[in-house]
Structures are given as C-alpha cells and as structure tokens.
Amino acid sequence: MTSRQAVSQADKLVQRYLAQLDAALQGVDASRREEILAEVHGHIDEGRTGLDPDDAASVRTLLDRVGDPAAIAAEAGAPPPGSRRWDMWAPWLIIFGPVASGLGWIAGVLILWTSPTWSRRDKLIATLVPPVGLVALFFGLVTTLRAAAGCSGPAATCTAKGLTLPLGVAILLLVVGLAAHLLPPIHLMRTRRRQLSALA
Amino acid sequence: MEPGEDVNWLAQVRRGVAEHCVLALLTKGERYGFELARELGARGQIIASEGTLYPLLARLRRNGLVETSWRESNAGPPRRYYHLTRDGELALASFTKQWRVFRDAVDEILDEGIQE
Numbered sequence: 191m192t193s194r195q196a197v198s199q200a201d202k203l204v205q206r207y208l209a210q211l212d213a214a215l216q217g218v219d220a221s222r223r224e225e226i227l228a229e230v231h232g233h234i235d236e237g238r239t240g241l242d243p244d245d246a247a248s249v250r251t252l253l254d255r256v257g258d259p260a261a262i263a264a265e266a267g268a269p270p271p272g273s274r275r276w277d278m279w280a281p282w283l284i285i286f287g288p289v290a291s292g293l294g295w296i297a298g299v300l301i302l303w304t305s306p307t308w309s310r311r312d313k314l315i316a317t318l319v320p321p322v323g324l325v326a327l328f329f330g331l332v333t334t335l336r337a338a339a340g341c342s343g344p345a346a347t348c349t350a351k352g353l354t355l356p357l358g359v360a361i362l363l364l365v366v367g368l369a370a371h372l373l374p375p376i377h378l379m380r381t382r383r384r385q386l387s388a389l390a
Numbered sequence: 391m392e393p394g395e396d397v398n399w400l401a402q403v404r405r406g407v408a409e410h411c412v413l414a415l416l417t418k419g420e421r422y423g424f425e426l427a428r429e430l431g432a433r434g435q436i437i438a439s440e441g442t443l444y445p446l447l448a449r450l451r452r453n454g455l456v457e458t459s460w461r462e463s464n465a466g467p468p469r470r471y472y473h474l475t476r477d478g479e480l481a482l483a484s485f486t487k488q489w490r491v492f493r494d495a496v497d498e499i500l501d502e503g504i505q506e
Contacts, residue, residue, distance in 0.1 A: 211441075222448055229423050229444040229470065236424040239465050255431065257439020265438075266445035 200249040204234055207253050213385040214263035217306025226266055230256065269306045276301045277382055281375035284320055295321075307382055316374040323370025330364030404438065409446055410489070411436050413455060413474060413482040420473040422461075423447060447472060455481050 208231060215223045237252045256262075283298025302313055337357035355363070408430070415421060415429055426447070427440040437443050450456045455478035460468045474482075 222445075222452075225448050226444045229447070230441050232467065232469070233424050233427060233440065233444070235466060236422075236469075255439065256441040259441075261438055262441040262445060265442040266448070 200238075200243065200246045203246060203249050203253060204238075207234070207256070207259070211259040211262060214259040215266060215268055216385065217269040218263070218266050222266065226262070230262070274305050274307050277305050277307050280305070281316075281378040281382075284316060284375045284378075285372060288321065288324055302378070307385060308378060312374075312378060312381060316378055319374045320371045323367045323372075326363055326367030327371055328367070330360055330362075330367045333360035334364055336360070400435070401438065404436070407489075408436050408443075409450060409455075410482055410485040412443070412446065412450065412472075413478050413485075416456065416472060416474045416478070417482070420459075420471045422469040422471050424469075426472070450478070454478075 208227065211230060212223075212227060215226060218226070234252065234256065237255075238249065241248045241252065280298050280301040283294050283301070287294030287296070287298045299317055302308065302316060308316070333355040334357065336354050337360045411430065412426060415426060421429075423444060427437075427443045430436045430443060431440050437446070447456070451458060451472075454475055456472045457475050458470050458472050461471050463469045
C-alpha cells in the first residue's frame with residue numbers, strides 16, 4: 191500500500207515538473223517546444239530506469255540534476271517572465287474596454303498579443319469573437335425590449351419602428367451575444383491561472 | 391553583487407562553448423541525449439544543468455550541425471541519437487582553432503596579472 195502511494199508520488203513529481211517546463215516554454219515556437227519537452231521527458235524516463243521506481247527522493251535528486259525549468263526555457267530563448275506582467279488586465283480590458291472606452295479594448299488586445307502566455311488560437315478568438323458578441327448582445331437587448339413592448343405580434347399592434355424579432359429569438363440573441371462576449375476572456379483568465387499555478 | 395556577476399559571465403561564455411563541446415563529444419560516435427547530458431554534467435561547469443542540454447541540441451539540429459535518428463533500445467522507448475554532420479565537423483574545426491588562440495591569450499593575460 192505504502193509502495194503504491196510512493197510510486198504515484200514519484201510519478202506526480204515528474205508530471206508536475208513537466209507541467210512547469212511546459213508553462214515556462216510558453217512563447218517558444220510549438221515544434222521546438224514539443225521537441226524539448228519530449229527529450230526532457232525521455233531523459234527523465236531514462237534516468238528512472240536505473241532507480242527504484244518507488245523512491246520519491248531519488249526522483250527528486252534526478253529532477254534537481256535536470257534543473258530549473260526557467261533555466262531550460264531561457265536556453266530555449268523563451269521570452270522573460272517580465273513580458274507577462276500586464277497579463278491579468280487583458281481579459282478585463284477586453285470585457286469592459288469597449289463599454290468604457292474603445293482605447294481600453296485596444297490596450298487589452300495589445301497586451302494579449304505581446305504576451306507569450308496565450309496561444310495564437312486563443313489570441314485570435316479573444317480578439318475577434320467578443321466584439322461580435324457585443325454587437326449581438328446589443329441587438330438582442332434592443333429587440334428583446336421591443337418584443338416585450340408588444341412588437342413581435344402583427345405589425346399593426348406595434349408602435350415602435352425598426353428591427354423586430356420574436357421574443358424567443360431576441361432573448362436567444364441576447365444570451366448568445368453575452369456568451370460570445372464573456373467566454374473567450376474567461377478562457378484567457380483560466381489559461382493564465384493554470385500556468386501560474388504550474389510555475390509556482 | 392559579485393557572486394551574481396560571476397554566474398552571469400559563465401552563462402555568457404557557456405552559450406557558445408557548450409555547443410561546441412557537444413559537437414566534440416559526437417566525434418567519438420553518435421550519442422543519445424541522456425548520455426551527452428551525463429558526460430557533460432560529470433565534467434561540471436559546461437552546462438548549467440542537464441536539462442539545458444536539450445534546447446542546445448534542438449538549436450544544433452536546426453542549424454544543421456547535427457542530425458538525429460531514432461533507434462530502438464533494449465530498455466524502454468526508442469532513443470533519439472545525435473550525430474555530427476559535415477557542417478558540424480567544419481564548425482568544430484574552426485571553433486577548436488579559435489578557442490586555442492583565445493584560451494592562450496586569456497591565460498597569458500591572467501598569468502601576467504598574477505605575477506605583478
């Protein structure tokens with residue numbers, strides 16, 4: 191029983207180390223990052239073949255010799271952690287920037303694209319989707335209010351002019367717009383938090 | 391501040407030198423990463439830690455100074471073996487010549503400093 195726990199503890203040490211290395215390698219191009227991760231992983235496996243697999247202490251010694259993930263990342267040319275210091279603001283600026291002032295949104299997008307924390311795909315989605323979501327949210331809100339005011343029935347009963355939609359469609363538009371506006375920045379926050387906890 | 395500065399110059403010297411030490415080890419025949427890491431690690435100072443070898447190997451491969459091939463191992467998963475290319479041999483020869491001149495010049499200056 192104790193030996194099984196020790197095995198999983200040693201495995202956990204290795205997993206945590208590789209997660210730290212993966213996080214530290216953010217900003218290094220994907221193929222190089224994979225190559226380095228795979229090689230370090232192979233190195234650790236190779237080092238463990240000669241060791242007692244139950245012994246967490248010897249795995250710790252092995253990982254010490256492999257060294258600080260930050261040093262490996264620096265050797266790989268990863269951008270220094272300083273380029274991430276504004277990260278926490280990007281999601282908030284993307285959410286509230288367009289409402290408060292367009293400049294806030296631009297600042298958020300600038301932070302987003304200059305940081306190594308997020309992948310290119312996440313950056314593209316967080317740049318393009320929330321503005322579309324905001325427009326949908328706006329129209330959803332307007333048409334919901336109109337529909338609620340009785341504009342969804344026959345045209346004759348409606349006194350308001352402009353776009354009208356059935357109430358259900360209008361509410362759906364509102365909800366989808368809200369989701370499209372909020373979910374990409376929330377995803378940015380979660381990605382960042384995951385990396386910070388891996389590096390800690 | 392002094393110890394910090396010591397570490398810093400060593401890191402800077404290592405950058406170019408460690409790569410060529412890897413090339414030199416490969417003249418004795420192809421090696422896989424773990425072997426190279428242990429050989430370099432055993433001599434101390436050449437690499438900062440065993441893990442820093444791998445970005446360095448990736449760089450050598452990208453610059454065409456080494457090539458890799460996968461081989462089965464009798465224990466565990468296949469290993470990636472590194473071997474020198476012709477460009478790697480040329481780079482090593484040119485480094486070796488320049489390094490000896492450089493090393494002699496540094497030694498001479500340091501010795502003069504000690505004698506005074």
